[in-house]
Amino acid sequence: MHARPRTATIVCMAMALLAAVGLSAALPRPAHAAQVVTDIAYAPAQPAGSRGHLLDLYLPDTGTAPRPLLIWHTGSAWSSDDGKAGADAIAAIFNPLGFAVAGVSVRSSTQAIFPAQVHDIKAAIRWLRANAATYQLDPNRFAIAGDSSGGWLTEMAVFSGGVAALEGNIGVTGVSSAVQTGLAFYSPTDFLQMNAQNLPGGGLDHNSPASPESLLVGCAIQTCPGTVAQANPMTYVDANDPPLLFLHGQADFLVPHGQSELLFNRIKAQCGRATFVSVPAADHMMDQIMDPAQYGAETVRTTANCSETSRVGTLNATWSNFTTFLRGGLQLGTSCEVTYATGAWNGAFNGSVTVRNTGTTPVTGWTITWTWPGNQAISSAWNATVTQAGAQVTARDAGHNTYIGPGSSQSFGFSATATGSNNPPAQFKMNGVTCTRVLG
Numbered sequence: 001m002h003a004r005p006r007t008a009t010i011v012c013m014a015m016a017l018l019a020a021v022g023l024s025a026a027l028p029r030p031a032h033a034a035q036v037v038t039d040i041a042y043a044p045a046q047p048a049g050s051r052g053h054l055l056d057l058y059l060p061d062t063g064t065a066p067r068p069l070l071i072w073h074t075g076s077a078w079s080s081d082d083g084k085a086g087a088d089a090i091a092a093i094f095n096p097l098g099f100a101v102a103g104v105s106v107r108s109s110t111q112a113i114f115p116a117q118v119h120d121i122k123a124a125i126r127w128l129r130a131n132a133a134t135y136q137l138d139p140n141r142f143a144i145a146g147d148s149s150g151g152w153l154t155e156m157a158v159f160s161g162g163v164a165a166l167e168g169n170i171g172v173t174g175v176s177s178a179v180q181t182g183l184a185f186y187s188p189t190d191f192l193q194m195n196a197q198n199l200p201g202g203g204l205d206h207n208s209p210a211s212p213e214s215l216l217v218g219c220a221i222q223t224c225p226g227t228v229a230q231a232n233p234m235t236y237v238d239a240n241d242p243p244l245l246f247l248h249g250q251a252d253f254l255v256p257h258g259q260s261e262l263l264f265n266r267i268k269a270q271c272g273r274a275t276f277v278s279v280p281a282a283d284h285m286m287d288q289i290m291d292p293a294q295y296g297a298e299t300v301r302t303t304a305n306c307s308e309t310s311r312v313g314t315l316n317a318t319w320s321n322f323t324t325f326l327r328g329g330l331q332l333g334t335s336c337e338v339t340y341a342t343g344a345w346n347g348a349f350n351g352s353v354t355v356r357n358t359g360t361t362p363v364t365g366w367t368i369t370w371t372w373p374g375n376q377a378i379s380s381a382w383n384a385t386v387t388q389a390g391a392q393v394t395a396r397d398a399g400h401n402t403y404i405g406p407g408s409s410q411s412f413g414f415s416a417t418a419t420g421s422n423n424p425p426a427q428f429k430m431n432g433v434t435c436t437r438v439l440g
Contacts, residue, residue: 034061034095036088037135042104042127043120043171052081052107053171055124057135058091063098063432064367064394065136068143068330069128070094071102071121071179075148077212078109078117083150090145093319098432100137102128106153113218114231118156119168122177125157130175141330142179145322147286148255149212151187151246155233155263158182159241165230181329183322184246186255186284188213189233189263191221197256204254237266243273245325247289247317249282268303275325276301277315290317327361327433333404334359336435338368338428348379348417353395355430356409363404363431368395368412370425376418384412393425 036058043053060067074086087103094101106120125142132139146154160166161178188194191213194206206213209220213228221228229235244267248260257278264276278299282288296313303309315321324334339354357363368384372391384395401410428435 035059036091040127042124046107046170047111050081050107050111052105052111052120053123054084054105055127056084056087056103058087058095058101058103059135060095060098060100062096064369064396066132066138067098067100067136068141068327068332069100069102069137070326071104071125071128071142071144073104073106073121073144073146073150073153075146075150075152076108078149078216079212081105081108081111083146083153094323097323100135109212109215114216114227115166115168117153117216118160118166119170121153121157122167123171125177125179126172126175129177130172140180141332143181143183143326143330144179145183145326147185148187148284151184152189152233154182154184155187155189155244155246156236158184158244159233159236159238161241163236179242180331181242181326182244182246183326184244185286185289186248186252187233187246187259187263188255189259191217191228191232192225193262194256194259197258199251199253199256202253203256234263234266237263237270237272239271241267241272243275243325243329245275245277245322247277247279249279249284249289251281252284254284264301264303268306268308271306273304274302275315277317279317292316328359331361331364332431333357333361333363333366333433336430336433337438338430338435339438340424340428341439342422342424344418344422347419348415349422350413350415352411352413353384353428354409354411355404355428355435357404357406358436360406362406365402366397366404366410366430368428368430369393370428372425373423374418374421376416376422378414378416381414382412383410384414386412386414 038056039054041053042055045053072087072090073083082105084103084105087101091101104124106117129139144154144157157179205211207222214220217227217231246260248257250257260276264274267274279289279294280297295316299312300315301308301310327334335358337356337358342349342351355368370393378386378388383398383401385398386395395412404410424439428437
């Protein structure tokens with residue numbers, strides 16, 4: 001396919017737009033974290049003075065430890081080495097839910113060509129897992145997310161677990177770089193098909209030697225198909241991959257919507273697990289993907305066990321729904337119900353708490369929290385380790401009762417003192433998720 005006129009100008013404009021359309025219009029600021037640790041070097045800078053091997057950590061002041069981790073990388077058409085910028089906005093959403101958030105930078109395509117960027121994200125994941133105990137992270141519950149080239153990086157991390165050629169030897173080695181789930185926005189997936197999928201009104205000439213994709217792999221993409229195949233997330237899809245949620249706008253001018261269609265069909269053919277949300281009228285911008293005007297109009301395709309379901313308008317592009325998906329992928333459970341009952345006598349009472357997993361994923365390890373509305377004080381407990389600080393109560397599983405399958409429940413009891421009114425707590429949470437309350 002021939003290059004379009006004014007290729008260099010179009011490419012420069014597109015790359016500037018890609019670098020500018022991140023999260024500022026869609027997400028609240030600032031981040032709400034108990035502790036923020038910035039500019040952690042997960043590997044030595046390459047080249048010296050660059051930012052591509054730095055990460056920021058946002059640690060929450062809520063939830064229980066060890067905490068699930070969400071890794072974020074902001075897209076830039078691979079033109080920036082500061083992909084951790086914007087993670088503060090993600091932390092503002094996920095820190096209050098008990099998630100730690102890591103903003104990770106990787107090298108730009110001007111500093112190093114592919115597969116350097118994948119080596120970098122895997123090095124960052126290895127560093128985070130190696131240092132999980134220091135920062136109270138759960139090494140078995142890592143999620144990753146990003147937009148545009150950050151979505152590409154997300155998909156490469158999700159699909160390439162165990163691919164030795166993409167592991168690299170940067171920074172910490174000998175530690176797993178696996179993630180357990182991913183969330184990607186409008187990602188390129190098969191570079192050689194992008195031009196053919198451009199909108200009828202035009203689009204970026206991806207075949208140009210100056211296109212973001214060509215600069216990433218170090219050659220005009222049509223001249224080096226072998227190298228390009230290694231850089232396509234599609235190449236690495238198989239049935240053992242973690243679940244992925246990905247979203248794409250049907251009016252995307254920069255990364256064709258068809259890229260996500262190809263990816264979904266590939267995952268289905270390989271019997272993988274994925275949910276694809278196709279948003280009408282949305283371009284290459286987060287605020288358009290998440291525009292409430294689109295709610296109820298999205299096409300949602302889900303695949304598992306080599307089969308597909310398709311529906312319209314049943315998964316709106318909201319952070320609440322994204323969180324539910326990530327929690328499921330991390331096996332944190334997605335919803336719960338607590339039945340609370342008491343039996344009182346002079347100045348004291350016994351209480352029982354039964355928590356039921358009403359979600360579709362199992363819970364392995366649980367913590368129930370609540371706040372007393374009066375002067376109640378725990379004196380003893382059974383089938384859970386219960387502690388109290390002021391009015392705040394934390395009950396952790398006793399070791400023999402850690403597992404709660406979908407539809408199943410676990411119970412524990414306690415004795416406590418109280419004077420005056422002994423009203424029940426207004427709210428219970430399991431692993432940071434608010435449960436429906438039922439009074440016994």
